[in-house]
Amino acid sequence: MARVDLSALLEQLSHPAPAVERHIWLISLLAWVRGTEQTLEAPVARVALLLDVLAARPETTQQLRAWWAELLGTVDGSTLLSDYGFGSRNAFMSELVERLNRKLLPATPETQDASELFALVLNNPRDACWIAALPAETLSRLAALLSLPEASASALKASRPVTVWQHTLLHALTFCVSQIRATGFSQEMRLRMSSPLRDGTPFHTLASDLDQVLDTWLQGADTSDAVLHFRSQLDACRHAAATVYGHLDAHGISVDLVFRLRQLRERVLRVRALLDCLLEDTQHIATARLLSHLASVGQEQRSVGALISSNSSLLAAKVAERSSETGEHYITRTRAEYRAMLGNAAGGGALTALTTGMKFGIMALGLSAFWYGLWSGVMYAASFVLIQMLHFTLATKQPAMTAPAMAAKLKDISDSQALQAFVDEVTHLVRSQVAAVIGNVAIVFPAAVLLSAVLLLVTGAPMLTPEKADYVLHSLTLLGPSLLFAAFTGVLLFSSSIVAGWVENWFVLHRLDSAIRYNPRITATLGAARADRWAHFMRHHISGLAANISLGMMLGLVPAILAFIGAALDVRHVTLSAGQLGAACAALGWDVVRNPALWWAVASIPLIGMLNVGVSFYLAFRVALQAHNVSGIDRSRIRSSIWQRVRQAPMSFLWPAKE
16 A cells, blocks of 8 residues: 555656645655654655665656755755754744744645745654664665755865755854854843853854864865864853853843743754764764754744743742742741741731621622622732731741742752751641641631621621621531632642742842832932832832732632633632631621531631642642752652651641750
């Protein structure tokens, strides 16, 4: 069957065809070579079969060579070799949009762009593998079939014969080096390189160094010295660009700059591969390796996830680092710190009781779902910010901040003492969470009851009507979806920590604290002393403000937005839920103790707290582990050590030992 299909394809070579028909024929030929088998041997065998058939049919071979020459005359292979797999835009967001378009919109073979044609021809993930598996003998036969003399070789002033492929490589090298120089000379890169390397000349002389290599090769002379110098200059360019990472680490991560740095690194590797194809490829293995790499890159170029993952990893690390700095303040290690945490959490619980009253007040206005969610979010955000400014604690905000602080201690995890120190930190953390939850819940419940009693005395009506109070009991019951909603709230808590880290990174990256402190217009308005205080305040509180405001708005708006699209997810925050339960009990009076719904709701409160804390901590800890490159083996060691501590000293997770 394969011979019949191949014969039908080869018969079409005898008929003249427009460019688009030639491209469609090439797509069909590669589809025949690829086949449907999952093994690499089948495509490799089909390539050998094609060469055998052509060897037996000289006339068809001439037709194929003429067809190949015509194809090369209509598409520019140098742009394929120099630019394929790289972003066509210099910014991350532009490349993201480009990839979405490429992924969602169909491509046409009616093109003169060799990159577009290459993506259509080699569009299967297996293509890179079978190309790399082609044996040297087959590669030599393919090269003999497809190598064509360059008609304009005399214009190159070459002392050696030059093929079309080699001429294409010459142009591709020139284009690729020009892109490297353009990136190195960009303002964003130059300002962030270290001064000695910025003042050096690797980017300045790179083009002339390449010209020296190519001129020497065209004259047929020994290129070893010129190539060695050029490769050293490439390494110098790469090293100079790498110094930008030091600036980003100190002054905030820019995803656009990370994208450019990764592009530059890959272009340096591409230049090396092109040089190998031109200078050291007598068996054509380097060419096969390059084409295999291009086929693999083509698959990655369609992946939006790969782009986001590769270029956001440093931002994730920086977000984790910023959160770890904040999270250190939430970990208690001594009994004095433990008692202080209880006091701060008690203050947070008292303020949350007021938040509960305001929530029911907004509910009484009878607003539509969106406006109720919006104003609830504003109220939550204001309450959380007030808790922050008064240095109180809201328990469930801690885990997403403390997780990166924990992961930051895993850099020397191979040391057994470091591992035990980390387990000690885990016990400190769990105790801190327990203290914060207890402090919040122990105060918010009676405070909500007291607030309802005060409202009853002042206005003659409790905070809730009996009907709404009964609804609160049933909405918090353990028999309902409360635990699912609590886990979902944990996701929102984690998301707020990501927003906090991102906003702080953005604030530092754009040096806004310096702008507030020294900008003439701001200092003229505020005065130098006040501007300095504002700059200091914003630098130290921007992360907390971002976390509290984003969390408040998400708690209010996300359920309303999800309800609009049909996903009936609500939030269950342990402190707010305990406050609502207190208000419901105050409205129903002492008879509520005989209502089973009360005890089902009471039973759900500790589980809601566990899920709020556990889910947000788990997600933040996973991000931090990835940011610090903690391996799977080390993660297993961590789990074993923690379980060993639980068995040996379970009370250490609840109460600090004596100093």
